[in-house]
Amino acid sequence: PIVQIGAGLTSKLGQMLRLREDHLRLMVACGVASGISGIFNAPIAGVFFALEVILAEFATRSFAFVVLSSIAGAVVARVSHCRARRSRRRTGAWRLARLQGSPLFCSILTGFIGA
Numbered sequence: 001p002i003v004q005i006g007a008g009l010t011s012k013l014g015q016m017l018r019l020r021e022d023h024l025r026l027m028v029a030c031g032v033a034s035g036i037s038g039i040f041n042a043p044i045a046g047v048f049f050a051l052e053v054i055l056a057e058f059a060t061r062s063f064a065f066v067v068l069s070s071i072a073g074a075v076v077a078r079v080s081h082c083r084a085r086r087s088r089r090r091t092g093a094w095r096l097a098r099l100q101g102s103p104l105f106c107s108i109l110t111g112f113i114g115a
């Protein structure tokens with residue numbers, strides 16, 4: 001589901017910004033890579049999935065952006081997970097529920113920044 005959600009939202013954002021088709025595909029691939037990286041804690045798998053399935057090419061230009069987005073997604077997910085664990089100890093489980101949506105937001109944000 002993260003692939004479809006991240007791709008759909010980044011695609012809509014790219015269409016609203018009227019990006020060219022090649023930039024839009026790269027932005028979607030960056031969002032997918034960071035989403036997979038953040039949700040499954042697998043940055044390398046996110047990179048290869050995005051390059052093989054979304055872009056269907058291993059171009060140097062695309063590779064660099066997708067790798068950076070995947071790394072950013074993994075870092076943001078780990079930081080938010082650590083903060084959620086700390087806040088759960090201090091204030092209860094309600095803060096954890098508030099932070100659970102952050103990997104989706106982070107995948108969209110890092111996809112946009114990466115492209």
